[in-house]
Amino acid sequence: MRVSEIQRFCMHDGPGVRTTVFLKGCPLHCAWCHNPETQKPGPEILFWQNKCVGCGACAAVCPVGAHRLTEDGHFFDRSVCKGCGKCAEVCCAGALSPSMREMSVREVYAEIERDRAFYGTSGGVTLSGGEPLAQGDEALSLLRLCREGGIGTAIETSGFFDGDLLPALIPLTDCFLWDFKDGNDERHRQYTGASNGPVIRNLLRADELGAVTALRCIMVRGVNMEEDHYRAIADLWGRLCGCLYVELLPYHAYGGSKMTALGGRDNGRTDWIPSEDDMARAADRLRALGTNLK
Ligand code: SF4
Ligand code: SF4
Ligand code: SF4
Numbered sequence: 001m002r003v004s005e006i007q008r009f010c011m012h013d014g015p016g017v018r019t020t021v022f023l024k025g026c027p028l029h030c031a032w033c034h035n036p037e038t039q040k041p042g043p044e045i046l047f048w049q050n051k052c053v054g055c056g057a058c059a060a061v062c063p064v065g066a067h068r069l070t071e072d073g074h075f076f077d078r079s080v081c082k083g084c085g086k087c088a089e090v091c092c093a094g095a096l097s098p099s100m101r102e103m104s105v106r107e108v109y110a111e112i113e114r115d116r117a118f119y120g121t122s123g124g125v126t127l128s129g130g131e132p133l134a135q136g137d138e139a140l141s142l143l144r145l146c147r148e149g150g151i152g153t154a155i156e157t158s159g160f161f162d163g164d165l166l167p168a169l170i171p172l173t174d175c176f177l178w179d180f181k182d183g184n185d186e187r188h189r190q191y192t193g194a195s196n197g198p199v200i201r202n203l204l205r206a207d208e209l210g211a212v213t214a215l216r217c218i219m220v221r222g223v224n225m226e227e228d229h230y231r232a233i234a235d236l237w238g239r240l241c242g243c244l245y246v247e248l249l250p251y252h253a254y255g256g257s258k259m260t261a262l263g264g265r266d267n268g269r270t271d272w273i274p275s276e277d278d279m280a281r282a283a284d285r286l287r288a289l290g291t292n293l294k
Contacts, residue, residue, distance in 0.1 A: 007020045013128060044083060105142050214245050238290065248279060
């Protein structure tokens with residue numbers, strides 16, 4: 001599996017205490033992505049320029065000469081980087097970090113099992129990302145091991161994945177935290193790079209097959225905090241039998257610094273952050289439309 005990170009003692013990724021496994025690779029490119037290091041399927045190096053002390057250790061080990069230290073600073077040529085991770089291994093300043101590691105399904109399961117004592121009756125593992133179901137076969141194998149081991153399972157998904165996975169997936173998954181980013185397809189395409197059609201089709205099919213879901217809706221001021229989106233959320237809520245609640249999550253700009261560390265432009269948009277009043281108004285509207293808000 002291509003694993004970006006494993007976080008322990010998570011309280012917001014499903015019920016109870018959870019170990020969250022972030023998998024690398026996502027078919028979407030959301031403009032507000034808070035985990036941009038998980039988007040590309042392959043390895044990348046995050047470079048935190050402000051932490052670099054200029055020791056030159058990375059340049060000494062890089063087999064392709066991607067790091068160059070000059071009087072003007074440290075230049076990192078990502079176009080030649082092979083993602084071997086050697087530079088991050090020798091950086092003592094924490095200025096370089098790999099965006100993923102390869103692990104076998106059994107190795108990931110062993111990490112999850114270490115926290116078994118903390119899961120209690122409601123906790124367990126959450127597969128997140130990126131889009132965890134972009135690695136569908138591996139995710140199924142891991143979920144099977146968790147089932148056999150009596151560990152609770154949840155998936156945080158964009159909903160944009162191969163729908164043929166659903167019949168095998170649903171008996172192995174206690175709960176899906178399902179993103180619904182925008183009910184307006186034109187905006188969805190503009191801000192995520194893809195149509196919301198597959199997301200909605202997969203969700204309705206999952207519901208037919210008995211999935212337990214929670215709808216997670218990121219609120220981005222000036223983008224999707226619109227009446228047509230609220231109505232689409234309420235419409236979906238009304239059509240789903242197994243949906244427990246709708247959760248509204250305010251956009252935050254934390255992904256911006258990671259974009260910079262990946263060599264991109266800081267895309268953190270502070271003007272997109274909704275105020276408490278904006279969130280309260282959205283919640284009031286969704287309650288008025290009949291949804292069960294968390
Ligand atoms: S090893 Fe780390 S601290 Fe040293 S030059 Fe490279 S990035 Fe900077
Ligand atoms: S990951 Fe490997 S190839 Fe890429 S910059 Fe580091 S040492 Fe060089
Ligand atoms: S679906 Fe999630 S991981 Fe993928 S681009 Fe969107 S916010 Fe980022």
